[in-house]
Amino acid sequence: MQVWDLSIAELARHYRRGTLSPVELVGTLLDRVQALDPSVRAWELLDSDGALVAAAEAERELGKDANTAKPLLGVPFGVKDVVLTSGLRTASGSPLFSDFVPTYDATVVARLKAAGAVVLGKTITTQFAFVDPVPTRNPWDLERSPGYSSSGSVAAVSARMVPAAIGTQTGGSTVRPAAYCGVVGLKPTFGRIGRRGVMPLSWSLDDVGLIARNVEDVALLLGAGAGANADDLTASRRAIGDYARELRRPPRLGLLLDSLEAVDAVVQRHCAEVAIRLQAAGAVVRERTSSVRLSTLFAIQQVTLASEAAAVHGSSLHERPDAYLPLLRAFVEAGQVIPASVYLHAQRLRRRARADVRELFAHVDCVMLPAQPGEAPAFGTDVDALLQAPWTLLGLPAMTLPSGLSPNGLPLGTQLVAPRFREDRLLAVARWIERVLGRLPAPPIAQASQADAIEPASSRVS
Amino acid sequence: MQVWDLSIAELARHYRRGTLSPVELVGTLLDRVQALDPSVRAWELLDSDGALVAAAEAERELGKDANTAKPLLGVPFGVKDVVLTSGLRTASGSPLFSDFVPTYDATVVARLKAAGAVVLGKTITTQFAFVDPVPTRNPWDLERSPGYSSSGSVAAVSARMVPAAIGTQTGGSTVRPAAYCGVVGLKPTFGRIGRRGVMPLSWSLDDVGLIARNVEDVALLLGAGAGANADDLTASRRAIGDYARELRRPPRLGLLLDSLEAVDAVVQRHCAEVAIRLQAAGAVVRERTSSVRLSTLFAIQQVTLASEAAAVHGSSLHERPDAYLPLLRAFVEAGQVIPASVYLHAQRLRRRARADVRELFAHVDCVMLPAQPGEAPAFGTDVDALLQAPWTLLGLPAMTLPSGLSPNGLPLGTQLVAPRFREDRLLAVARWIERVLGRLPAPPIAQASQADAIEPASSRVS
Numbered sequence: 042m043q044v045w046d047l048s049i050a051e052l053a054r055h056y057r058r059g060t061l062s063p064v065e066l067v068g069t070l071l072d073r074v075q076a077l078d079p080s081v082r083a084w085e086l087l088d089s090d091g092a093l094v095a096a097a098e099a100e101r102e103l104g105k106d107a108n109t110a111k112p113l114l115g116v117p118f119g120v121k122d123v124v125l126t127s128g129l130r131t132a133s134g135s136p137l138f139s140d141f142v143p144t145y146d147a148t149v150v151a152r153l154k155a156a157g158a159v160v161l162g163k164t165i166t167t168q169f170a171f172v173d174p175v176p177t178r179n180p181w182d183l184e185r186s187p188g189y190s191s192s193g194s195v196a197a198v199s200a201r202m203v204p205a206a207i208g209t210q211t212g213g214s215t216v217r218p219a220a221y222c223g224v225v226g227l228k229p230t231f232g233r234i235g236r237r238g239v240m241p242l243s244w245s246l247d248d249v250g251l252i253a254r255n256v257e258d259v260a261l262l263l264g265a266g267a268g269a270n271a272d273d274l275t276a277s278r279r280a281i282g283d284y285a286r287e288l289r290r291p292p293r294l295g296l297l298l299d300s301l302e303a304v305d306a307v308v309q310r311h312c313a314e315v316a317i318r319l320q321a322a323g324a325v326v327r328e329r330t331s332s333v334r335l336s337t338l339f340a341i342q343q344v345t346l347a348s349e350a351a352a353v354h355g356s357s358l359h360e361r362p363d364a365y366l367p368l369l370r371a372f373v374e375a376g377q378v379i380p381a382s383v384y385l386h387a388q389r390l391r392r393r394a395r396a397d398v399r400e401l402f403a404h405v406d407c408v409m410l411p412a413q414p415g416e417a418p419a420f421g422t423d424v425d426a427l428l429q430a431p432w433t434l435l436g437l438p439a440m441t442l443p444s445g446l447s448p449n450g451l452p453l454g455t456q457l458v459a460p461r462f463r464e465d466r467l468l469a470v471a472r473w474i475e476r477v478l479g480r481l482p483a484p485p486i487a488q489a490s491q492a493d494a495i496e497p498a499s500s501r502v503s
Numbered sequence: 504m505q506v507w508d509l510s511i512a513e514l515a516r517h518y519r520r521g522t523l524s525p526v527e528l529v530g531t532l533l534d535r536v537q538a539l540d541p542s543v544r545a546w547e548l549l550d551s552d553g554a555l556v557a558a559a560e561a562e563r564e565l566g567k568d569a570n571t572a573k574p575l576l577g578v579p580f581g582v583k584d585v586v587l588t589s590g591l592r593t594a595s596g597s598p599l600f601s602d603f604v605p606t607y608d609a610t611v612v613a614r615l616k617a618a619g620a621v622v623l624g625k626t627i628t629t630q631f632a633f634v635d636p637v638p639t640r641n642p643w644d645l646e647r648s649p650g651y652s653s654s655g656s657v658a659a660v661s662a663r664m665v666p667a668a669i670g671t672q673t674g675g676s677t678v679r680p681a682a683y684c685g686v687v688g689l690k691p692t693f694g695r696i697g698r699r700g701v702m703p704l705s706w707s708l709d710d711v712g713l714i715a716r717n718v719e720d721v722a723l724l725l726g727a728g729a730g731a732n733a734d735d736l737t738a739s740r741r742a743i744g745d746y747a748r749e750l751r752r753p754p755r756l757g758l759l760l761d762s763l764e765a766v767d768a769v770v771q772r773h774c775a776e777v778a779i780r781l782q783a784a785g786a787v788v789r790e791r792t793s794s795v796r797l798s799t800l801f802a803i804q805q806v807t808l809a810s811e812a813a814a815v816h817g818s819s820l821h822e823r824p825d826a827y828l829p830l831l832r833a834f835v836e837a838g839q840v841i842p843a844s845v846y847l848h849a850q851r852l853r854r855r856a857r858a859d860v861r862e863l864f865a866h867v868d869c870v871m872l873p874a875q876p877g878e879a880p881a882f883g884t885d886v887d888a889l890l891q892a893p894w895t896l897l898g899l900p901a902m903t904l905p906s907g908l909s910p911n912g913l914p915l916g917t918q919l920v921a922p923r924f925r926e927d928r929l930l931a932v933a934r935w936i937e938r939v940l941g942r943l944p945a946p947p948i949a950q951a952s953q954a955d956a957i958e959p960a961s962s963r964v965s
Binding site: 349351355376380382385 | 706809810811813814817838839840841842843844845846847848851
């Protein structure tokens with residue numbers, strides 16, 4: 042067992058027993074970043090000093106009473122650089138914000154910190170979380186893309202440089218790259234996690250994403266990050282049910298048929314194999330066709346995104362066209378000529394679709410579909426969000442979990458979608474599937490790095 | 504005392520005592536419509552048979568137990584012809600709907616009927632409640648306009664052809680014409696009354712208006728018409744406080760100064776006189792300036808209205824341009840070229856203004872401003888909604904009550920605005936002012952008509 046491969050839950054156990062300390066872990070991870078990141082390029086900015094100070098503070102708290110520790114005490118995490126961090130530059134991949142040091146934390150960051158977690162640094166994002174290329178590479182194959190736009194967050198978690206990270210999702214920016222990099226990515230119900238402090242691209246679509254290496258860890262991040270704050274009313278106060286108690290039988294899954302038309306033969310075959318393995322383990326898999334097609338929902342999402350991005354970035358682009366990368370610039374310019382009446386029609390169709398998709402959940406616990414259209418694409422590229430954006434548009438919770446490797450040895454993910462505010466059910470189904478399919482190993486590059494075995498640390502913790 | 508001049512509350516008393524019956528009243532009103540409406544042109548469609556049947560049914564209910572009667576039992580009302588009435592044509596002033604007979608009642612109509620009220624007929628509206636001219640005339644001066652767009656509803660109530668009517672308001676379509684015609688008009692909080700069955704012009708602005716001849720009657724209409732129905736979730740379930748218990752002292756009023764720049768000398772003088780009379784009676788009148796100007800709010804409302812009207816009517820206009828009157832047609836065409844980003848900016852400003860106007864209500868019960876910019880305009884015209892549209896935009900409850908006559912003998916109204924869902928306070932202040940200022944007489948044309956004194960009716964009711 043390697044320190045850098047431990048899950049959040051395992052870290053907590055080691056911390057309690059005194060077989061590992063937060064400072065030690067942060068030191069190990071910083072070393073790994075130094076070793077790996079020249080190849081992977083996941084990090085925009087490391088906060089080495091801040092992380093070590095926070096880890097030492099966590100260590101003191103553990104020393105007082107290890108058993109009453111906060112749920113994420115001493116757990117390092119990365120923060121996508123469109124998410125504000127107090128005292129830590131947040132540039133959003135834009136020269137317009139190259140000197141911007143926020144004076145407050147985004148709600149989700151503040152809540153994870155309050156649960157004891159430690160910011161390790163900021164991870165690389167595409168400019169304003171759109172789709173212009175980033176220097177980040179896929180840890181499974183450095184000639185491939187990690188996917189956009191939470192590129193650094195998924196690559197850092199995948200390469201075992203950090204056990205958890207915050208991403209965002211406006212189309213498919215958490216679920217798709219998480220699938221390409223073989224990690225777990227969750228986009229909760231819109232309104233589950235506060236959006237204050239997330240730099241906007243599209244008000245009605247932008248949401249926070251949670252990234253870790255297994256379902257339990259993502260559930261821990263969700264439990265800590267969700268909920269309303271006094272200064273952020275964008276999140277619901279609705280409690281999250283306990284996923285561990287949610288499902289007492291094998292799940293019933295609705296396999297979304299039109300998603301299979303949008304993926305290549307490798308993913309089609311993988312999806313069929315996954316369905317067979319799950320059925321063999323007791324799951325019920327029902328084929329589902331929706332009266333609302335994914336391509337229709339994607340079109341509605343694109344009109345919404347372009348209109349809102351034009352409202353957010355229009356005047357700034359007018360003043361500083363040079364500061365914008367070409368794809369975002371062209372998209373905002375296109376958005377500026379979308380008539381209000383078209384936007385409003387899109388919103389009406391969106392409301393109607395919200396009601397129509399309920400039929401998908403009749404008699405099944407979750408909808409199941411591929412998380413990606415194929416293997417991770419070539420470095421410097423990504424594909425569209427057809428498979429993920431529909432759920433973002435409708436505000437439904439969606440997640441990917443790694444479900445195998447392609448013949449080329451690249452990660453493939455299975456996407457699950459649940460009704461609004463049913464993250465408990467989503468996580469319960471995901472955990473069941475994770476147990477059946479097992480977990481992915483670390484990518485070869487992560488294994489090839491230093492092999493830090495856990496040493497006894499009896500001198501450190503009482 | 505004339506039967507046709509009785510208020511809703513007075514009607515109920517007469518019905519209980521047996522000194523008047525619903526069928527008798529409906530008969531009298533139908534006769535008055537026949538006598539007056541060739542001049543006034545308030546009615547689009549009378550439902551004489553339906554009203555007589557419903558009145559007879561109300562009479563039977565009264566016969567059973569007059570003291571447990573429904574609050575509006577046997578009270579006739581008119582319905583603006585953009586509001587759906589089951590079995591009664593609803594044309595919205597458009598050839599597109601000249602044969603449209605709805606199969607259900609709008610929520611507000613259904614609720615008033617459930618409270619015992621009787622539909623007398625449909626009242627003339629401008630086409631789709633926009634601002635193209637109507638044949639309706641102002642009962643106070645037939646050479647003048649009743650104001651748009653609830654023209655028939657306010658004219659019918661003013662001319663004593665019916666004691667109450669339903670209007671709508673998207674800008675100032677209830678409050679402004681009610682002021683021109685010397686009646687009370689209330690536009691409740693957005694979300695107080697269900698909007699199902701109101702033909703749309705602008706989804707986020709359209710609301711129901713209530714029209715009667717005194718504050719108590721409007722309060723009775725509100726009490727019956729407000730609230731959620733199983734098949735209409737557009738209305739809040741929040742209870743309405745009892746206005747009769749709301750204010751135990753003279754009111755504190757905030758006189759909105761920038762409104763006085765938008766009215767002519769007659770209205771300015773009237774407003775000053777009203778303020779002096781109210782102060783003499785004990786009210787506190789404080790001058791208020793808003794950080795958000797009426798003209799800014801009006802501009803936001805116009806962008807919102809044009810964008811949404813283009814979304815509602817764009818494709819229909821494209822198919823049948825001949826079916827649209829010129830002003831609405833030009834407005835929809837202009838709305839079609841408003842970019843989505845401009846609409847979205849307007850909505851952001853709208854949300855901010857919603858917070859900013861709260862300062863107007865600090866230390867005062869209601870905001871007070873003129874309900875109209877001058878006397879009723881010439882027949883076939885109306886002015887803009889600058890004085891009313893800001894409150895519609897922000898979803899605040901607003902009402903006008905007649906506060907005097909101009910030197911030319913035309914009605915002038917005082918407008919009151921309260922915080923969201925504070926209709927109780929709004930009505931309490933209005934009733935206090937009504938008691939101080941007294942009520943207007945019926946317009947001369949209404950008094951000149953048949954003089955139906957109440958006859959003993961001992962043979963009719965037990």
